[in-house]
Amino acid sequence: MSATVLGLGIVAPGAPDCASLPAALSASPVRPPRVGVVPDGGDAKVRRLPRLERMALAAARQALGAETVTESMALVFGTGYGGLTATVDFLEGLASRGPEFGSPTAFHQSVHHSPAGQLSISLGLRGPSFTVTARELSGETALQLGMELLASGRAEKVLVVAADECVPALEAGYRAFGVLAGAEEADPHRSLEPGEGAAAVLLGTGPGPLRVESCALTAHPCAVLRFARAEQLAPLLRQALEVQGAPVSFSLAAPNAELHEAEVAVLGERLAGQAKEAGAQHFGFHPSAGLMRLVAGALRLGEQPPGAACVLHGLALGGGQALTVVRRAAA
Amino acid sequence: MRRVAITGMGIVSGLGSGTAAHLEALRSGRSGLGPLTLFPLPGMPPAPVGEVKEPALAERRVFGRSAALALLAARQALEGAALEGHGVLAVGTTTGGMPESEQHYLQHRGKEGTADRELLRHHPAGTVADVLSAELGLTAERHTFSTACSSSANTVGFGAARVARGAPWALVGGVDALCRLTVCGFYSLKLLAGTPCRPFDRNRQGLSLGEGAAFLLLESEERAAARGAPILGFVAGWGCSADAYHSTAPHPEGKGALAAMRAALADAGLTAADVDYVNAHGTATPANDKAEALALEALFGGPGPWTSSTKGATGHTLGAAGAIEAVLCALSLSAGFAPPTLGLVEPDPQLRVRHVPAGGVAAPLRVALSNSFGFGGNNTALVLTRGEA
Numbered sequence: 034m035s036a037t038v039l040g041l042g043i044v045a046p047g048a049p050d051c052a053s054l055p056a057a058l059s060a061s062p063v064r065p066p067r068v069g070v071v072p073d074g075g076d077a078k079v080r081r082l083p084r085l086e087r088m089a090l091a092a093a094r095q096a097l098g099a100e101t102v103t104e105s106m107a108l109v110f111g112t113g114y115g116g117l118t119a120t121v122d123f124l125e126g127l128a129s130r131g132p133e134f135g136s137p138t139a140f141h142q143s144v145h146h147s148p149a150g151q152l153s154i155s156l157g158l159r160g161p162s163f164t165v166t167a168r169e170l171s172g173e174t175a176l177q178l179g180m181e182l183l184a185s186g187r188a189e190k191v192l193v194v195a196a197d198e199c200v201p202a203l204e205a206g207y208r209a210f211g212v213l214a215g216a217e218e219a220d221p222h223r224s225l226e227p228g229e230g231a232a233a234v235l236l237g238t239g240p241g242p243l244r245v246e247s248c249a250l251t252a253h254p255c256a257v258l259r260f261a262r263a264e265q266l267a268p269l270l271r272q273a274l275e276v277q278g279a280p281v282s283f284s285l286a287a288p289n290a291e292l293h294e295a296e297v298a299v300l301g302e303r304l305a306g307q308a309k310e311a312g313a314q315h316f317g318f319h320p321s322a323g324l325m326r327l328v329a330g331a332l333r334l335g336e337q338p339p340g341a342a343c344v345l346h347g348l349a350l351g352g353g354q355a356l357t358v359v360r361r362a363a364a
Numbered sequence: 365m366r367r368v369a370i371t372g373m374g375i376v377s378g379l380g381s382g383t384a385a386h387l388e389a390l391r392s393g394r395s396g397l398g399p400l401t402l403f404p405l406p407g408m409p410p411a412p413v414g415e416v417k418e419p420a421l422a423e424r425r426v427f428g429r430s431a432a433l434a435l436l437a438a439r440q441a442l443e444g445a446a447l448e449g450h451g452v453l454a455v456g457t458t459t460g461g462m463p464e465s466e467q468h469y470l471q472h473r474g475k476e477g478t479a480d481r482e483l484l485r486h487h488p489a490g491t492v493a494d495v496l497s498a499e500l501g502l503t504a505e506r507h508t509f510s511t512a513c514s515s516s517a518n519t520v521g522f523g524a525a526r527v528a529r530g531a532p533w534a535l536v537g538g539v540d541a542l543c544r545l546t547v548c549g550f551y552s553l554k555l556l557a558g559t560p561c562r563p564f565d566r567n568r569q570g571l572s573l574g575e576g577a578a579f580l581l582l583e584s585e586e587r588a589a590a591r592g593a594p595i596l597g598f599v600a601g602w603g604c605s606a607d608a609y610h611s612t613a614p615h616p617e618g619k620g621a622l623a624a625m626r627a628a629l630a631d632a633g634l635t636a637a638d639v640d641y642v643n644a645h646g647t648a649t650p651a652n653d654k655a656e657a658l659a660l661e662a663l664f665g666g667p668g669p670w671t672s673s674t675k676g677a678t679g680h681t682l683g684a685a686g687a688i689e690a691v692l693c694a695l696s697l698s699a700g701f702a703p704p705t706l707g708l709v710e711p712d713p714q715l716r717v718r719h720v721p722a723g724g725v726a727a728p729l730r731v732a733l734s735n736s737f738g739f740g741g742n743n744t745a746l747v748l749t750r751g752e753a
Contacts, residue, residue: 250506
């Protein structure tokens with residue numbers, strides 16, 4: 034099961050579009066923690082949308098480009114937390130004024146599918162439309178569903194979008210569990226640095242210069258706030274060792290030193306001398322980061338020789354793991 | 365889509381726990397709606413809900429109420445099954461761990477609240493699948509669909525599609541627990557009825573919320589036969605569309621709903637004339653029932669087959685509704701019994717729907733169409749067929 038990449042889009046901290054991403058990545062590790070400018074295309078209606086939906090729409094429009102939208106184009110949206118700003122706004126209404134006073138606008142914007150609904154309305158997408166959520170593999174899970182829709186003939190093209198936002202309440206949650214990077218009580222070896230942003234990939238079938246060759250998901254029974262153990266991660270990671278190409282670059286998922294050691298333990302020799310793609314340190318730890326890393330990797334592949342591949346590892350709390358391979362087609 | 369066998373089913377709702385309790389409730393016309401007792405909502409007018417009263421929910425102290433409901437239904441669906449090979453787990457939910465995390469917010473207003481941090485542990489909607497995976501020892505791929513009220517209908521379609529393309533099995537279903545966010549949210553939208561909901565009734569005032577979970581074990585017919593598993597029905601078709609019209613209101617002519625139903629029938633290789641029973645989305649909001657009735661009329665070219673909404677009995681269980689109604693459809697098909705719409709007293713004369721009369725209809729039923737529509741204009745239809753068909 035593979036798919037052709039027809040378009041890419043991104044809204045990242047310091048990079049409102051694909052063209053500005055390389056400069057933002059080269060500035061790492063001094064990256065801005067949050068997305069600043071979200072392009073609105075001069076559309077006043079877009080400016081009124083919640084920030085999460087604006088990020089998703091901006092990334093989606095980049096990936097769509099001049100592509101014609103038809104009813105055979107599906108939409109898959111991935112998000113870990115959905116409209117957190119709206120969720121907080123709604124609950125704040127209940128807390129401050131009482132159960133009768135929740136905001137109706139915040140309520141519907143708190144629904145995970147709200148951004149997908151807005152994308153459908155704004156872009157005229159009337160085909161199958163899905164929202165998936167899978168902790169820190171929400172982007173990869175959306176990608177895999179998109180590839181499945183193509184492989185099964187349920188869609189001719191699929192717009193895969195992932196977006197998440199970081200809000201103070203989310204950081205407070207990480208701090209409550211003692212894992213927020215930089216917090217006084219956090220163990221630096223195990224701490225996590227949240228991020229935010231949006232990415233989009235337009236997938237199709239047929240030949241093309243860039244392909245998502247595979248997207249494998251695995252999961253290990255695991256406590257909900259733990260990662261799979263190093264020995265559980267190894268079998269899927271070993272598949273990365275078998276990816277052929279010249280060159281093959283790797284994008285690692287580990288959000289902290291402990292997990293990075295586990296990745297390096299398997300890939301160590303293969304990593305030596307290879308280009309390292311943008312990893313977790315560039316985009317932070319959040320559910321849509323996997324798709325953002327894929328966009329970054331795909332953009333770099335455009336500068337690589339035919340046959341070059343980028344292997345992206347994904348990791349989620351709760352035991353989930355992903356391995357995605359993107360390749361520049363052979364000449 | 366090659367039809368896929370249902371070899372296990374589990375269900376818990378305001379009507380009780382297990383398929384037998386639900387079939388009995390459908391036959392007797394028993395409602396699961398009653399007063400909300402899970403949490404106080406001072407100042408809000410009372411609205412009946414379909415609340416689950418199962419002692420087994422004690423597990424919620426560990427996992428959160430949604431995951432506990434899901435585990436209860438999933439264990440029923442897996443009873444006696446041996447899951448081998450690289451299968452698929454797909455869960456549909458809208459709120460996940462919100463029943464607990466909203467308590468944290470209301471106490472700590474977005475601050476750390478470290479002493480109560482356990483209330484946040486299961487907040488992400490995807491953790492329901494993580495808990496099922498851990499508790500049931502599943503190494504399956506995990507997918508969580510959160511397409512509002514069509515969430516778990518999509519898991520059923522997705523799981524069936526994966527089995528049809530070679531996955532050995534799929535455990536699919538959905539869950540949503542009652543919480544302040546949804547009860548107060550639908551109240552804020554003025555969509556919550558103050559009395560038990562009345563789908564398709566001329567005096568309908570809005571929906572009644574419910575909670576629950578349902579799971580189905582799906583396998584290829586060949587694999588089910590090989591291991592001697594009972595075939596409880598088939599998932600034969602899955603169709604989806606987007607309205608691209610409004611954030612919360614359906615397309616007024618039901619165009620997206622019609623497209624989803626047509627796609628599901630085409631996927632099943634069937635026509636509208638083959639459908640014996642429709643389990644409507646039927647939320648009892650003025651806009652939904654009107655749009656859905658128009659879509660049904662356009663599909664069938666008239667009043668169509670027997671149609672009912674089981675939300676009059678269960679309440680609207682949001683992300684769980686699609687899977688709950690898929691299980692109720694499978695039970696209806698195997699029992700040869702179309703359940704009535706509880707609360708429907710005076711059918712809206714503007715809606716040309718062939719309502720199942722009070723008391724239900726005993727008739728041979730071969731094909732059921734189950735509709736689930738959600739916020740954001742998301743439409744999903746499933747086609748289910750009888751086990752021995």
